Amino acid sequence: MTQTTESFSVSVANVRKAYGTTTALDDVSLTVQAGEFLTLLGPSGCGKTTLLNLIAGFVQPDQGSICIDGESVNELPPYRRSIGMVFQHYALFPHMSVADNVGFGLKMHQVPKSEIAVRVKAALEMVRLGQLGERRPRELSGGQQQRIALARALVINPKVVLLDEPFSAIDKNLRAEMQVELKQIQQRLGITTIFVTHDQSEALSLSDRIAVMSNGQIEQLSAPADLYRHPASSFVASFIGDINRFPCVIKARTETTCTVAMADTLLTLPITHPALSIGAAALLFIRPEELTLVPSHSDAANLGTGQVDTHVYQGTHVDVYVRFADARVLRVRHPGWQATSLFALGQAVGVQANLQQAFIFPAR
Ligand SMILES: Nc1ncnc2c1ncn2[C@@H]1O[C@H](COP(=O)(O)OP(=O)(O)OP(=O)(O)O)[C@@H](O)[C@H]1O
Ligand SMILES: [Mg+2]
CATH class of the missing domain: 3.40.50.300 (P-loop containing nucleotide triphosphate hydrolases)
Structure with missing residues (x-):
């Protein structure tokens, strides 16, 4: 051939x-x-x-x-x-x-x-x-x-x-x-x-x-x-790659950005779908590699503070699951293998999101 x-x-x-x-x-x-x-x-x-x-x-x-x-x-x-x-x-x-x-x-x-x-x-x-x-x-x-x-x-x-x-x-x-x-x-x-x-x-x-x-x-x-x-x-x-998904409500929007309320946190991020109107229910998606663990009282913790719930060791990275007071659980991907010793189970941690890489869609 x-x-x-x-x-x-x-x-x-x-x-x-x-x-x-x-x-x-x-x-x-x-x-x-x-x-x-x-x-x-x-x-x-x-x-x-x-x-x-x-x-x-x-x-x-x-x-x-x-x-x-x-x-x-x-x-x-x-x-x-x-x-x-x-x-x-x-x-x-x-x-x-x-x-x-x-x-x-x-x-x-x-x-x-x-x-x-x-x-x-x-x-x-x-x-x-x-x-x-x-x-x-x-x-x-x-x-x-x-x-x-x-x-x-x-x-x-x-x-x-x-x-x-x-x-x-x-x-x-x-x-x-x-x-x-x-x-x-x-x-x-x-x-x-x-x-x-x-x-x-x-x-x-x-x-x-x-x-x-x-x-x-x-x-x-x-x-x-x-x-x-x-x-x-x-x-x-939801279908491609690992992702965190949260319900939220649109509070404000401009041509290119929108501000959403997720629990008691307000977040401003780029618009990723045309049909997002003020007051509408939406879904916010963010990949685990776009989240970082920071000290619990850091100003950088734009998603808030929770407790380390579980570590899942994956060879090249560790997925750290952080539980918030309202029972939301976020999956944070930490490169390398050290996360298990850096972030003890039960420890309070802040979560910082790179909102430039978040996606927002209307809730169906
Ligand atoms: N010969 C058939 N008679 C009746 N229904 C069928 C027939 N072939 C497929 N379907 C239906 O059509 C839909 C699509 O089936 P299809 O086999 O194309 O799915 P698929 O995406 O290949 O799924 P899978 O990943 O399970 O192989 C399903 O609801 C299936 O039940
Ligand atoms: Mg098939």
Whole structure:
């Protein structure tokens, strides 16, 4: 398998799909650039697999169109869309050897036997399983089976590859290794890739862009760092990364800032959503790394003072949970390992927030 010289875009326009009374996709539009690694991220049941199946042609939309390289594929059956797919469950044929599994699509396309052998060998080598062609799927580990599924998707030289939670059944260390491998293969081939996961750290580490989905809709489509730093809704803020969340009330606002009351504290911070009116209930979000522990009577303690409740040691940092008198608990991320000795359990501490990096959204 050689470097792909050509990459293809995928666009989905105003797609709807319902199963009986369940709306699986609700007016979804999305363009995946040629050569891009785009991830669909969202909780179980939000419509990720349905969207992949629509692009692959296994499911027909009730409405809307799907184009590959600018050409509508709505009328094309799956095998004519030139898509390689890795399914949520490996779906290898148990009675066939590994090599026959990988070569199956080529055989269906009536590629000559000698060429199949060469392409299967190259695909197996790409996923580092060149020696295992004669085995049956049951004689392989879960990680190896998933590599075979990837080889089977790539061997047809597809225009686009779709991967549905390919690593969900694989343990953490192997998963990290396979993520790196997948990314390297994808970059080497320059192949347009749509990847599904409900694991936000997997999405953040692999993707050029991420579409965060909820209830059959795309909530936000952005580069990983933009999603993390500029979430567009309280759903995205809650779903991506660790975050503290507090109810508050809008007390005042200007063009660019608003002042909110949180318990008995007044805070002024940048506006991050257009629909914030005075008197409205809102939600304030702030990441644990944007909070700092300061002496309990320090003027810097803009969020107030509480007591150290718990330490959670995480290797590179310690998460310190601080309980306030009104029972709110804040998670403060302290770099390094010293927080456990610097801040004793029960000790009074002040909490300082970097409000420039806080997010505020209307309460739903
Ligand atoms: N064949 C089907 N018949 C009826 N309902 C379906 C069918 N396929 C999916 N659904 C429903 O459509 C919605 C979206 O399902 P989908 O499989 O796309 O979710 P998902 O985001 O892939 O979830 P998961 O992370 O659990 O795989 C769910 O409510 C699901 O129950
Ligand atoms: Mg799914």
